[in-house]
Amino acid sequence: MPRASRWAFRLLFCGYAFGLACWLLLGLLPTLAQSVGTVHGWLLSMASGSGPLAVGAHRVLADDPMMPLVPPWQAALDYGFSALNVGLGLALFARLPDALEARLLATALLGTAATFNGPSHRAFHILGNPWPVALLHFTFHVASGVSYLWAVVLFPDGRLPRPLRAVPGPGWAWAAALTAAVALICWWSSFLTHPVFFVLFFGVIVSIVGGGAQLLRLADPAVDAPARAASRLLIAGLLPAAATSVVFLGGWLVSRVAPGELFGSVAAAAQNVFPAAFALVPIVLCAAMIRHRLWDLDRVLARILVYGVLGGVAGAAYLLVAMTAGTVARDRLWWSVLALALVVAAFEPLRTAAGGWANRVVYGQVTSPAQALQELATGMAVLTPAGGLEQVERVTVASTRAGTAALYLVDGDRLVAATGEAQIALPVAGASIDEPMLQRLLGADTWPVSYHGEVLGALTVTVRPGARLTAADRSFLGDIAAHAGLLLHNALLGISLSRRAQELAVSADQLRGARRRLVAAFDRERRSLERDLHDGAQQALVAGIIGLRTLAYAPDSAAELRQLEQVLETARTRLTEVATGPQPAELARLGLPGALRKAADVAAASGLRVTVEMPDPAAGGAPGAGPDLGAEPPIGVREAETAVYFCCVEALQNAAKYSHASRVDVVVARDEEQIRFAVSDDGRGFDPAALADRGGGIPGLLRRLTLVGGMMAVESAPGQGTRVSGSIPRQRVPEPTG
Structure with missing residues (x-):
């Protein structure tokens, strides 16, 4: 894009934003004139003069019964919606001033911040529709309608869906015709009842056109996975606005043909809630762009989504109670107390569900990076080393676009899966392990896990088909790998202690076996000695005793003594045999x-x-x-x-x-x-x-x-x-x- 065109758009956008600021301040004048004395005095002094400003100040101070003040809660809702759109639009313009889809969405956001603001429209009519303000009014109507329609059609890549690009005829002619038609409708809406038009145009036309364009993208097999995910998110964001507009149309049409105020109240409630429901559309659009390009705004957007859902549910509950209090409970207190109790009971489950949905919208995952790190830190204090490693893998998948995650530990000359049985041999046993070696062994999406400068393992992930890891994903995976260092260190200590305990258990079993064998051998040897003494030396000693007895009766004892000496020698020999061998x-x-x-x-x-x-x-x-x-x-x-x-x-x-x-x-x-x-x-x-x-x-x-x-x-x-x-x-x- 030429540099001159870039600067021209930026100047125009700055003037556009300045006009929006004037428009929103204009809507605060009647309220400030009645509630702030300084503003009231300033308007009185201005009204006492002459000229167009004096006429305008007099009209602001006048109590016009045809233009009643907007209720405070409605004014707060309108200005809250305007502030949300202004914040998102300025953020997109600051970060992506040259991207077509970001330009369209930023212009649309600032335009809807003006067109949805009821107090500003009341002040505009009180002042008598002066031409400078009328020009702003028409500009906001046309810019918001045209930009929003093209933003939802060209989302997320700034191009038409493939089937629309195949329509015969020059594309610029079709685009010019559509733009002119939408501009004419939006200009004509300036003369209609604004809330009704906004519900019909943004709730019905924008939802049908934007949803149809995204369905065409989903039907195109050439669209990649990230673009498909963005299209599904936009359809999901358009659904609440479409549903609210359907409720409004149903109540409005039935109230025209059926007596009673119930359906009219339903239509009025849907009309009041519509800005909050439609606020999801710009949030989803910005979140889809920010997910890939503006990572540092993710937490703010996620919280806006959560609080927006909670506020919308609380508002819907309030309207339901207000609409049914008279008919169901006859304005009794117990009905309000019961409704409040139900809202309080459902708050925490609703907050959890809204948080998961907001994380999917902003991050594309159920768990945000901050929640993932908090969960890992909590798990380190309460889980075992093995449980902590499983948690790292689970949180990695839940908080990034990884389809699977695995932790590997360095065990001697191998890489061993921490939660499985996979093993990978290192190319050189004892060699220093670094990130390039781990990526060669495990794949490009691998991060080393270190503790005090020593590589203890690696975290590796595989990406789902059609998806890719963003720079934010890679940065966060590096943070997870750094966090896992202490866990791997503790796990390796546990493995070492377990192996040592097993070795000690084996040694203890061997010692017990050796002791049993020693006792058995001792017992066998004792019995063997007993048998040998009994069967050998004892016989010779018995023979000697008998010989001694016969000496007392032998007349010539010399021969008997020699024989007795032989017997005793035999006994000595037997005892020697027992002592020296088996x-x-x-x-x-x-x-x-x-x-x-x-x-x-x-x-x-x-x-x-x-x-x-x-x-x-x-x-x-x-x-x-x-x-x-x-x-x-x-x-x-x-x-x-x-x-x-x-x-x-x-x-x-x-x-x-x-x-x-x-x-x-x-x-x-x-x-x-x-x-x-x-x-x-x-x-x-x-x-x-x-x-x-x-x-x-x-x-x-x-x-x-x-x-x-x-x-x-x-x-x-x-x-x-x-x-x-x-x-x-x-x-x-x-x-x-x-």
Whole structure:
């Protein structure tokens, strides 16, 4: 646009705004003349003179019954509407003076600030319609109508919808014709009853034309998502004005054909409320532009929207109560009290709903940036680290145009999703992490999350299809990432503590297991020592005791003493074996046959006649006899041979101590399936049923055989001797290997 044209528009707009200021001040003169003494005196002195000003001052001071004063509440509503439009229009002109849609809307806003102002119109007629003021009056009517109509048609990008651009014929001709027609209608409206015209033109014509143009945009598949959202917002803003105008038209038409004042009151109420309903239209239009271009005015606009909705609902409730008090409650107080209670009860839910709607209009989201930061700050104090991270993601989506949001934590050589299971490996473990690296890994819409200068993770978002992140969104996402630094720090501390606790729990379980194994091993070793002492050294000591007893009756004790010395040496050897290893030394040195013969010699010292039989297949022994038992056994056979050895020695000891036998036979054999042994004596025998009650060494032998998978049987009867036999399965005793 040429520079001269820009400056020409700015000068014209400034003159236009100055004329509006004069028009609005003119409307305050009658009220100020009656309520402010200084203004009243100034008008009296002016009226005492001559000229046009004197005539005007006299008319302002005169009490004209044909032009009654506007009620104070109506004047406050009119000037509030005018102030809102003036503020929005000047803000648009200051920020976007060269944008076509902003120029149209700013001109329309200032025009409607004048045309909707009832006190100014009353003052204009009191003064007698002087031509300078009449020129302003016509200008405001024409400018507001034409600019508003084109603003809603060209919104939001300053161009006609695609279907309208395809209309045959020169576009400028259609535009000129439409502009001339609207200008003529607005000029003609200057001579009509203004409130009725405003409701019809701005509530019906502007709503139909603007809504139709936006519907054409929504039907065009080429329109992008932000433009579609803006069109939907404008349609939503036009609906209250259209609904109010429909109520007005309905009440006005019915009041013309039906008797009674009810429908006339409805029409009058809708007419009074219409400026507040129509105020949503400029607010939505400005909000849609400000959302992308004037970020610093968003809070003011959001509050205006909220308070506007609350004020409109309160006003509607007041009108409803006023209209129905006489017919429903016969002007009783309880009706007003009930209505007030209902309004108070609905205030907070209505404020919340209005706040969400205002945020969607201004920010395009349910949560404003200020509310989002406040929610995050509150959550930091009451939520766990995991809950705080989930809240960051939720608030990010609710307060920006992001479709999804995710927080990632740096965990060693990986990026781990804070609220999911996704993991991304870092390109170089231990390398410094910066924003370019995070954007390469997670995408362009990624912000690093740091705490005290150390990058702890990243905040990444994905944008909904057809949408884009604005500069304000990106700035706010940077603020959220800065806020999330402490949360990620606390979360990483929690993860570290959790891992340490898990390691300590594993260590504690291992210690408990080791303690149980140690106690079990100690108990097994104690029982093993008990068995070895019982089955080994105890036998030699018993034999020694018996030998000592026989010395008292032996005529020549030299031989018995030498034999007793051997027995005691054997006991010493057995004790040494228990102290130094699990296998008796004689068994390890002599093998099973030699060890059994040695034990037989010890038992023979007590007066027994002991035989040891171990059949050898090579010598024509018993059928099924196994290999030579005197050979050195492999490691796998030692446990079985030790068990057989101790069983046989225990049986010899029991025969010497209890049976009063004269002869004991020991037989050991081995075939392909098992090792067998048997120890038989010709003593006095006993009842095997009493064996468990007696205790002794036999139960210990049974436990020893059970450990190696063997079994044992005791056969005895009083006066018939005793036979102790047992076997160990072959699979538990593998064949020796070369």
